[in-house]
Amino acid sequence: MAMESNAPVHRKITLSDIAAGCNVSRATVSLVLRGSPLVGKRTRARVEEELRQQGYVYNRAAANLRRRTSSSIALVLNDLANPFFAEFASGVDEALGEAGYVTLLGSTGESIAREQAVLGSLMEHGPAGLILSPAEGSDAARVLAAVGAQTPLLLFNRELGGETPENAHWDRLMLDNQRGARLATEHLIALGHRHIAFFGGHRDSSSCRERHAGYTEAMQAAKLPIEPHWRVECAPNRLDAVAQCGALFFGTPAPTAAVCYNDAVALGLMLGLYQRGVQPGRDFALTGFDDIAEAALSAPPLTTLTATPRARGRQAAELLLQRLQEPQSAPRRTIASVQLVVRASSCPPPTA
């Protein structure tokens, strides 16, 4: 048995090691690595064997430094723990991986301070671009300060506050919030409801404003009046929704249905209704937004709007990659359509 030189190497193997190992120059090895047609057949084989032997791993950071390129893209999300964004993230990662990019993850937990920190830290790693779903209340000026004007940014899901023409050069991928909420409202109207509330979300969030606009649009088109107490704000989570449930019934006429800001809020409202002895899907109709996995499994299953988050993730990645191809073309604003999924939570009004 031949004794190979197998002293435990703790230093990383570099191009020079390979070059020395088979008596060629670093340049040649580099050409082999990149599959250049310039290298001769025999040399290529010899080098490739040596690469295998020594267990070489490519140092992409060094290459990127020299070539002044980048092979990473930053993905910054306001709430990774939310299943909607988790699916989105896995779609992004999938598409980026196929294109040879690596995903730098950052989760901000809806905190503007963390968002600033995360953006700063990620920028130091020189991503080729970034995909950002901003924290609530994040504004354009701060994001611009953190990201700079050179790095392409794709805004997902939410608009930034305080946007001016100067920094409106970013691409966008937004959901068709207004049309979605309109569809849901029209659906409830078609079922016979006349007193329909809009429940949840914050007035200063762009997506909430858009959804509310869709609701208003449908109500007005159907010539239905809207009572002020049918608009109840709450944080976009289950807990606060339960707490605010009562506010719906403070005035008359009481609503018989509610279009909810999103699924989390709708599920919370369901709990709140149960606690008041009102059975959702029988005594009261409601709809959500997002179609998170739980929506199909709640009791009753939730009528909602689906945006196929994984597909949106892929789309976001592709939009950004296109931007990297042509950095100079005009900014794009893409609106992804959403579809109504009718389930048992949207029942006809009790009187009908």
Add this chain to the structure above:
Amino acid sequence: MAMESNAPVHRKITLSDIAAGCNVSRATVSLVLRGSPLVGKRTRARVEEELRQQGYVYNRAAANLRRRTSSSIALVLNDLANPFFAEFASGVDEALGEAGYVTLLGSTGESIAREQAVLGSLMEHGPAGLILSPAEGSDAARVLAAVGAQTPLLLFNRELGGETPENAHWDRLMLDNQRGARLATEHLIALGHRHIAFFGGHRDSSSCRERHAGYTEAMQAAKLPIEPHWRVECAPNRLDAVAQCGALFFGTPAPTAAVCYNDAVALGLMLGLYQRGVQPGRDFALTGFDDIAEAALSAPPLTTLTATPRARGRQAAELLLQRLQEPQSAPRRTIASVQLVVRASSCPPPTA
């Protein structure tokens, strides 16, 4: 108004630009950046002003190359879209961010081929370490080939197949599957059940074997017999669980309760039971594992085991960071305890 030199710079600002801008050497600027006490007060102020003026951003890749260090950690998950892992990921990212590391994300979608590709691609970026929740059926030899022996790896959630003493040098963070399943089984026994099934999962998955062992342990401790047809295998998702539901009732005595492999399976089983006219939580008791968000919201709410995935994520990050501190210490195997959350799905047997 003084006209500043504000020609649009498309080249990135480097140390040299700053150095030139205030007549010091690159070395000095570098010292300022790293907060060295060697630089004089006046110089420091001058340099810091210039950094701000020019909008300098640190190039960590270049620094890492020179220092032969790394500031990233790779996180490779078998299923990011699963809320359990999404929460875990956000815990990891949080803790890594605090420690100054950036997270390189990779999602494998339970595919061994993708796992290999993802590991290979991430390694080229030279992470300081990695956290891996392996795809089902992933084996130690292939992972070792992709990752190498130099980079610290923390295994989470699942064991690798074909592990030998040689490559068993990795740290681990596992859930206390056996104890968890035992707690659930004991809980059902305490409620009066005698015929308890173990439903779902694959025999060749390490976590499934452990959970099944916990179940067996509790049954034997209570001197309860176990019928072979009480062990039903299925893929760890809702769909297959619905399909396999019938198998529970092929023989006699029929079980009155089931310990399920995980929440997804338990929720599927619920649906299957409903379809057969059996009402879970009244006619049949069941428990899950993971405490995914849906568990609290199903009808009936699911008794399950919670592992607080976000906290586990932080823990995983901390374990890996410790390993980076002392690369030579003995491999650690950490078992995170789980807690039983009793909800309405675990009812007493109908006869009682």
Add this chain to the structure above:
DNA sequence: GACTGAATTTGGATCGTTCCAAATGCGCTA
């Protein structure tokens, strides 16, 4: 065997940072 054009191969500079040993400046004392 000298000459030519194409096919290969190569040294050395470079990307943006850090390291290191050596140089510089400064305030004091003798």
Add this chain to the structure above:
DNA sequence: TAGCGCATTTGGAACGATCCAAATTCAGTC
């Protein structure tokens, strides 16, 4: 004023890859 110690500052060589222009090899032809 020379000499000393201390606090600052600095040039130039790394890190591991790529680029580029120039050098070398190789057939084939006269």
